[in-house]
Amino acid sequence: MISVSNLSYAFKIGKKDKENVVPVLHDVHLHVAKGEIVAIVGRSGSGKSTLLNLISGFIRPEIGEITIGGTKVSGLTESKWAEFRLNHLGFIFQSFQLIPSMTAYENVEFPLVLKGVNEKDRKEKTLEMLKRVGLEPYQNHYPGELSGGQQQRVSIARALVLNPPLILADEPTGSLDSENERELLNFIKELNEDYGITFLMITHDHEVASIAHRKVEIVDGYLKEGRMLHEVQR
């Protein structure tokens, strides 16, 4: 599903003539199979979000290659990337990233609008997703009128509405209390088992990591498991 090879990344900070190069990831190799739940763990500042942002195409690699579902995404133009993202990836963020001026219904419907789906099909699919996350009665609420757990469920419904085969999650339970966390983790397991959705998640949390089939650890920009695989292959 995901194949990352020889990926290195450095941020360039400061003015062009006095640029400071901050190396963050070093020769990362990572393979995630279809149907896997993989947790990326590591200390703060080790490079987890940078890796997820590279896999999501939000930042572009200069060195290395990223393939998702057979498409070499690291070579796509910005507009092709946006199209690929819409069709293949779902995102869940710690801070939910809902649009505050849109109701729960409108937030879930938004990817269908971007994709140009007609109104009748949009309505059917949006209501189906809201039902699946148990939020049909709250469809006209704005994010500010929902609890943290409910907001995260709206964001999951939005992530799933176009049936992506892969979900990328950055600290998905980071803003939830333990009851909502347990509920979300059960839901992730269910989506994985029933629909074969692949998950790549960043987490600090042992509970979250415990539902993963596999953990990979980033230590100072080096992916532990990835390097081992790479060394075995060589």
Ligand SMILES: Nc1ncnc2c1ncn2[C@@H]1O[C@H](COP(=O)(O)OP(=O)(O)OP(=O)(O)O)[C@@H](O)[C@H]1O
């Ligand atoms: N836009 C940026 N410009 C410059 N340096 C950055 C930028 N974003 C991140 N960094 C640096 O890259 C390193 C890795 O950051 P990253 O956010 O990937 O770590 P992380 O493991 O996700 O941390 P956390 O668990 O705290 O979210 C850090 O040293 C950070 O300061």
